[in-house]
Amino acid sequence: MNRNHVKTGLLILYFILLMLPIYWMLNMSLRTNADILGGFALYPKHPTLENYIKILTEPAWYSGYINSMIYVSMNTAISLLTALPAAYAFSRYRFIGDKHVFFWLLTNRMAPAAVFLLPFFQLYSTFNLIDTHIAVALAHCLFNVPLAVWILEGFMSGIPREIDETAYLDGYTFPRFFITIFIPLIRAGVGVTAFFCFMFSWVELLFARTLTTTEAKPIAATMTRTVSASGLDWGLLAAAGILTIVPGALVIWFVRNHLAKGFALGRV
């Protein structure tokens, strides 16, 4: 056995351990509750799509996905639209306190969300925003905008300032330059930023559950519903879990080549 075989073997083992819970969830989602509780099986002996059909047909279930999608998209859009100009300013201009403000942005990510829960609840109640998508989208900006600014600033600083100047010399106005030249240059960065905003907003539960009741209730909150007097609805919960992973996995596919740079906040 040579070194390569050992490497491959270890890698396979690692992936088995990694994928095991997900496989187990998939396994459960394709079985009925009675089957799951009836006995141990490595694979579903009588696979059924019953759980999935229930989720996709019952408004109480699928509206959770729609709500999540809506506020996540809103949040991603808001974060990008505010972070793009902010990141440009941080990367291109020197102004009083720029470095402090830039660092302060990051500190917003250092406090647990629970700290902001009470003030946010009061604030959104006052403005009658409780149980709306925009409420959750705005609340998630608290940690997504700073992140987006940091990632985009990293990508923007990798573009030489002379490109901006050449564009002005060529006669571009600032908005035209920004949209037609600059954004295409950092499109990988924009993609990665969008992904990170999407991901953090999609997995966040605390704000999403506190700021919504019924109309904008996210899927994560709906899933806690399956715990009832009659016990856990195992199959249904597993199916919901699988469906929750899908959007994230799809988005990751698009930015897979740039993820490392994103995790390094664009500074590689």
Added chain:
Amino acid sequence: MTLTLESVSKTVGREVYIENADLTFETGSKNVILGRTLAGKTTLLRLMAGLDKPTTGRILVNGEDVTGMAVRKRKVAMVYQQFINYPSMTVFDNIASPLKLSRMDKETIKKRVYETAEILHLVPLLDRLPAELSGGQQQRTAIARSLVKDAQLLLLDEPLVNLDYKLREELRIELQQIFQRREAVVVYTTTEPAEALMLGGNIVVIHQGRILQTGPTPEVYHSPATTKVAEVFSDPPINYIDGTINGNRGTIAKDISIPLTGHLEGIAPGDYRFGVRSNHLFLQPQGSADTEIKATVELSEISGSETFIHVRHAQTPLVVQESGVKSRRIGEKVSVFVHPERLYVYDLAGDLIASPAGPDPAGGAGERGEIPQNRGCDLRLRPSGAALCL
């Protein structure tokens, strides 16, 4: 167009980048800004372009104040030292970009882009992205973009410095020909005296943010007004030998007497610094009038087809430029010969008192030509370019 800088200064924080620059450039003129790195050449160009705002002073175009005017409203083109192109556009779109914004119709744009690409040998590359080009091709694209529009002010910031020697030679000649046809103010910065001489035109010698001397390039080369100018405008730097003139006798390096003929005649008695360029120092006598300086070799440095021999006479270090590879042993005793009529005379404050009469002196030095040989390039042999006219 006339571009005028009126006592322009630029300070960033406490550092002075440009101090009190007064310059005038006319349409059709070729201008070289010569200075070492960090002398303020780029800052000066950026001020002219309007990319930076002067701290004090005004910039006038045809007598009209344009100091605070937006860059895009001025008719300026600039080529940077780094190769700057739009990475997401093809070479064609890169070159066409300034035209597209001027609402020109598609056919005209295409024609103009092809014309410019033709001059710079870019036609086969028009569909490529800048990242797929070599450094020289990228810089040619950048130059093409600056030439395609009729900019009244064409600024080139050491455009050839990041290219290898062969390409630099080629492009330098091409640029010469392009500038010749240009109805614009061309300003070109460089750190190399040889490049400045080859481009000819007018020169601005700048050092530590201060303009030292301006004038026609060959004239400034032949009469550098101060010791600083002579240093910046010589490669290797000019040699200085302290000396005195006493009546009708001159002495250099304490004990070597020189005849006071030609331009040395009639200089008031006193202490002076004598300057002599490395290419006017020889290891063999070139004529009977030559003065001999005994020296010890400290280092010989072979650079292309040239050898720079660093020698020392008592306290005076000298660099002798010999053509061909002529290595000398360290510590070897040699005689260095100089024709007294090749000596520049400066007073102790550094101002020029007298300079050698002309490019072709009475002695044998004319043979060697006037261009300081730069790292093995043989400018004199080139069939084109201003270098020959010297």
